[in-house]
Amino acid sequence: MRIGDVARRSGVSVRALRYYEEQGLLSPTRSPGGQREYAEDAVDRVRFFQQLYAAGLPSRRIAELLPCVDTGTTTAEQRAMLDAERDRIRKQIDEYTAALARLDEIVVAAADRRV
Amino acid sequence: MRIGDVARRSGVSVRALRYYEEQGLLSPTRSPGGQREYAEDAVDRVRFFQQLYAAGLPSRRIAELLPCVDTGTTTAEQRAMLDAERDRIRKQIDEYTAALARLDEIVVAAADRRV
DNA sequence: GTAGGAGCTACCGTTGACGTCAGGTGCAAG
DNA sequence: CTTGCACCTGACGTCAACGGTAGCTCCTAC
Structure with missing residues (x-):
């Protein structure tokens, strides 16, 4: 191809x-x-x-974890990196959820006060 | 201050x-x-x-929605923008969740094949 | 009244994942 | 054999949210 x-x-x-x-x-x-x-x-x-x-x-991170995908094995470093990334992503999801709630607040607050 | x-x-x-x-x-x-x-x-x-x-x-977006926060009212445009952003954030959360699942797969697959 | 930390403007530098030329080459069709 | 699209290698441009520096001013404490 x-x-x-x-x-x-x-x-x-x-x-x-x-x-x-x-x-x-x-x-x-x-x-x-x-x-x-x-x-x-x-x-x-x-x-x-x-x-x-x-x-x-x-x-860089993707390159680092490609060997794990290809070989199906991980070193201690790779496991640490994977854990750190998973943790980061979970925190990101929390932040996105919180921001979504803030936007929802604005929508609700203005729902009966439209211009 | x-x-x-x-x-x-x-x-x-x-x-x-x-x-x-x-x-x-x-x-x-x-x-x-x-x-x-x-x-x-x-x-x-x-x-x-x-x-x-x-x-x-x-x-830009934050600047656009500040008036909503300050006045408690929204115009049609602002409501459209708010809806779009909320939608975008929800999709982002989905993508993060999917990526998290992919990383989990890697971890699980390598769990009993450590180096 | 002076030392010096805090502020000021103006400007260039940084990072990541590409976009966008410019100028030249590969290759399948007619 | 030439048309012409796809591909090639540099190399510079982009965008966002700041970081950092230079050279100057403000203000508070002593």
């Missing part, structure tokens, strides 16, 4: 795919002409990246 | 307070010498900003 196909199928830009490679998240092979050649699972991997990006993980 | 007091009490930097003013979120008066003078409720307002920033609202 070439880069444009992966982009269309995964819903990200070509530029993003090159960026992921630059960050060590993807390592496509090259055609004799120098063009990137992606394996079939690249699309799923990209979707996985998007999901983690959406949760606020930076490229 | 001067800017340093507000900073200490609200836990943000002096630089951040000047930035909030630049964005139209705070409008302190000025002393004869040109120094910013903040009302007592400034600290609460700043904490409110922090809460919304944490939920991914940009300064």
